[in-house]
Amino acid sequence: MLSLHLQGGFGEKGRTSLGVDDGRTRIVLDAGIKVGAAGDEYYPLPLLPPDRVDALLISHAHEDHVGALCRLLARGYRGPVFMTAQTRAEMFATLAQYADADELRRFPPPDGSIELFLPGDTLAIGSLSVATGASGHVAGGVWFAVSAGESRVVYAADMVPASRVFDMAMPPACDVLALDASYGTDPVTAATRAAEIAAWVASHAGGCLMPTPLSGRSLELMAVLDRPFAIAEGMRAPLAAQIEPGVLRPGMADLLRARLATAIDWQVGAPFPAMPLLVHDGMGVAGPARPALEAAVAAGLPILLSGHLPARSPGARLAAEGRADWIRMPTHPTLDENVALWQALGRPMALGHSCDAETLAELGRFIPALQTGARTGHTIEIGKEDRRAHSHRQ
Numbered sequence: 001m002l003s004l005h006l007q008g009g010f011g012e013k014g015r016t017s018l019g020v021d022d023g024r025t026r027i028v029l030d031a032g033i034k035v036g037a038a039g040d041e042y043y044p045l046p047l048l049p050p051d052r053v054d055a056l057l058i059s060h061a062h063e064d065h066v067g068a069l070c071r072l073l074a075r076g077y078r079g080p081v082f083m084t085a086q087t088r089a090e091m092f093a094t095l096a097q098y099a100d101a102d103e104l105r106r107f108p109p110p111d112g113s114i115e116l117f118l119p120g121d122t123l124a125i126g127s128l129s130v131a132t133g134a135s136g137h138v139a140g141g142v143w144f145a146v147s148a149g150e151s152r153v154v155y156a157a158d159m160v161p162a163s164r165v166f167d168m169a170m171p172p173a174c175d176v177l178a179l180d181a182s183y184g185t186d187p188v189t190a191a192t193r194a195a196e197i198a199a200w201v202a203s204h205a206g207g208c209l210m211p212t213p214l215s216g217r218s219l220e221l222m223a224v225l226d227r228p229f230a231i232a233e234g235m236r237a238p239l240a241a242q243i244e245p246g247v248l249r250p251g252m253a254d255l256l257r258a259r260l261a262t263a264i265d266w267q268v269g270a271p272f273p274a275m276p277l278l279v280h281d282g283m284g285v286a287g288p289a290r291p292a293l294e295a296a297v298a299a300g301l302p303i304l305l306s307g308h309l310p311a312r313s314p315g316a317r318l319a320a321e322g323r324a325d326w327i328r329m330p331t332h333p334t335l336d337e338n339v340a341l342w343q344a345l346g347r348p349m350a351l352g353h354s355c356d357a358e359t360l361a362e363l364g365r366f367i368p369a370l371q372t373g374a375r376t377g378h379t380i381e382i383g384k385e386d387r388r389a390h391s392h393r394q
């Protein structure tokens with residue numbers, strides 16, 4: 001029997017964390033923070049007490065999946081932390097911006113306890129077997145498939161089935177699928193969105209600001225930008241590190257490397273270049289994007305936002321005020337992609353993470369097995385004899 005502990009990200013966007021145990025081994029998949037939340041709501045719930053967890057596995061280095069790592073360490077977690085090399089390389093920049101500064105100083109990720117793996121590896125952790133595979137979301141991003149006996153749960157983490165840039169591997173069939181519901185029922189394909197963004201950029205080619213997270217979406221945008229562009233200070237090395245032939249679709253590494261080589265460097269405080277400018281992060285919460293957005297508004301420079309905008313973030317405010325445009329560059333599954341994934345994995349019971357309750361309810365109209373009432377704080381048991389799972393509040 002497997003128990004799933006919904007520690008964060010269910011019925012909400014942010015602080016994604018899923019605990020899994022079979023009564024003998026306890027693991028936690030991801031430990032994110034919730035941008036815009038305060039106090040305890042910023043962190044996942046400790047349904048599995050950190051000092052009793054056997055292993056922590058991180059899917060990728062975005063703040064809503066790794067930002068609470070130091071919090072777990074501060075609360076007594078002492079086990080191994082499994083991640084890919086790309087995630088480890090990007091994690092420190094994320095923690096510097098989103099972890100509590102005091103906790104990061106006192107409880108930094110201990111080098112000796114980080115266990116690196118490759119997408120596609122299967123990890124043996126106590127009585128559990130954890131298969132991994134490329135999720136298509138960022139370089140080195142993975143999904144996890146946790147098996148105990150005959151029960152299996154697939155945690156999609158953040159997933160992009162139709163990325164133009166990143167490869168995705170198909171997870172195995174399972175009893176429970178925790179899918180990436182970030183986009184709810186949005187049906188618009190990545191190809192259509194990319195064409196919309198290309199058209200927007202073409203009509204603002206003389207200068208515009210494009211906030212974007214350092215990993216994942218930046219490469220998707222670079223694949224769209226078939227004209228000269230500039231990047232903010234601090235972006236070049238992390239972008240170069242993501243351009244690896246092994247994790248990108250055929251031909252993409254050469255294309256992106258060539259585009260990065262010709263990109264102009266820009267620093268906060270310098271005049272805006274007469275071309276599209278990529279700045280991180282994507283929300284205006286941290287990094288050069290924060291001052292760059294203020295300067296762009298003051299200068300009347302066109303702004304294109306292209307991803308999730310947490311409530312009260314500078315990006316959300318500018319979009320609401322009509323001072324910035326917004327076209328989604330898909331870095332999560334569209335409706336058709338989630339339905340196809342659920343069908344390919346055997347139409348299992350499904351959970352949706354990274355969206356609010358209303359969006360989850362809408363998605364449930366297309367995926368009948370979706371548990372639209374599953375919320376952060378719930379524990380779900382997958383019985384061996386009775387494959388219909390039971391949910392109860394803790």
Ligand SMILES: [Zn+2]
Binds near residue numbers: 062
């Ligand atoms: Zn992500």
